Amino acid sequence: MLEKLDFIENKYDELSIKISDPTVMANQKEWQKLCKEHADLEIIVTKYKHYKEVLDTIQTDKEMIQEENDKELREMLQEEIKECEEEKLNLEEELRVALLPKDPNDDKNVFVEIRGGAGGDEAALFAANLLRMYTRYAEKQRWKVELMSSNETDIGGFKEVVFMIKGKGAYSRLKYESGVHRVQRVPDTESSGRIHTSTATVAVLPEVDDVDVQISANDVRIDVFRASGHGGQCVNTTDSAVRLTHLPTGIVVSCQDEKSQLKNKEKAMKVLKARLYEKAQAERSAKISENRKSQVGTGDRSERIRTYNYPQGRITDHRIGLTLYKLENFLNGDIDEVIDALVTTEQAEKMKAMGV
Incomplete structure (x- = not known):
C-alpha cells in the first residue's frame, strides 16, 4: 500500500x-x-x-x-x-x-427512470412516491432536478417518469437505487383493509458526454406527435412531442414535457445516449454494469432490492439485510443511512477481492 x-x-x-x-x-x-x-x-x-x-x-x-x-x-x-x-x-x-478503483461515472449527473410494475394503479402511485422521495433527496443535496418525460395516470400516479438530477457525485450516491422496489400497504380504494403488494422499477443511468457515445443520424428515426396528458398551455395543441427510435438496437425514447419540439428532441437524445452507453458498458463487462433488463428486473412481486412496509413503518434493503423503522423520513428523502451502508458494503467487497 x-x-x-x-x-x-x-x-x-x-x-x-x-x-x-x-x-x-x-x-x-x-x-x-x-x-x-x-x-x-x-x-x-x-x-x-x-x-x-x-x-x-x-x-x-x-x-x-x-x-x-x-x-x-x-x-x-x-x-x-x-x-x-x-x-x-x-x-x-x-x-x-x-485506493480502491473509482467508478469513472461517480461524479456525473444521472437520469432516473421510474416505472410502475405489478399492481396497476397502486404501482403507479408508488412510482409517484419514489419520484417525490428522490426529488426531496436531491433538494437536500442542493442538486437540480429536471423532468425529461412522464406518463401520468388520472389519479396522480406515473406509469413512467424519467428525470435528470444534476449535481457533483449524483451517480456515486444514486447508482445503488437501480432495481425493483416493493411496497406493502392498504390502498385508499381497499374497503376491507387488506394489504396489497405492488412494485415499481428504478433505473439510474449516468449522463454521458458526446465523446463517450456517438450516434449516426442514419441510425435514428425521429417521429413527432401531439403531446397527451397533463401539460402547460400549447403543449397539447401542437406536434411538439418527439419519439426517437435507435434502429440498430430498437431502443425507443419519447419526450413531450417541453413546448418546443427542439427541446424535446435534445432531452430525448440525452436519454438515448445514456441508455446506449449503459448497454455498451454491460456488453463490455457484466461485472461493471448489468444490462437494462437485469438491472431493473421484470417488476414481479418476488423480485426486489427494497421493501417499503407502511403498516410497520419499515424499510428493508434486502441486498444488505438492513431494516430501519423510519419510513416517513425515508420517503421524505432521508435515504443517506441506507446509501452509506451500501457504499460501505461495496467497499468491503472490493477490498476483499483485491486482498487489501
Missing part, C-alpha cells in the same frame, strides 16, 4: 508542476484534464501526508521516552503514542478505501 501511495504522491507533485506551466495552460482542454486528475489525487495525497506525520510523531515520542527520566512527561508521551496509534489505524483504513 505504501508503494502505491508513494507513486501517487510523486504523480501529484509532477501534475502540480505541469498545471502551473504556461505552455500546458495554453492548451485548455489538456490543462483541464490535468487539473481534474490533480484534484482527484489531492484528497489521497493530503491524507497520506497526514499519515506520515502521525508515524513521525510516534517515532519521535518513542525515542523521547527512552531518553526521558521525568515520570509525568513519560506518561504524557505514552498517552500521545496511544492516541496516534489509534489515528494511524483509522488513516490506514481510510487510505485503503481511497
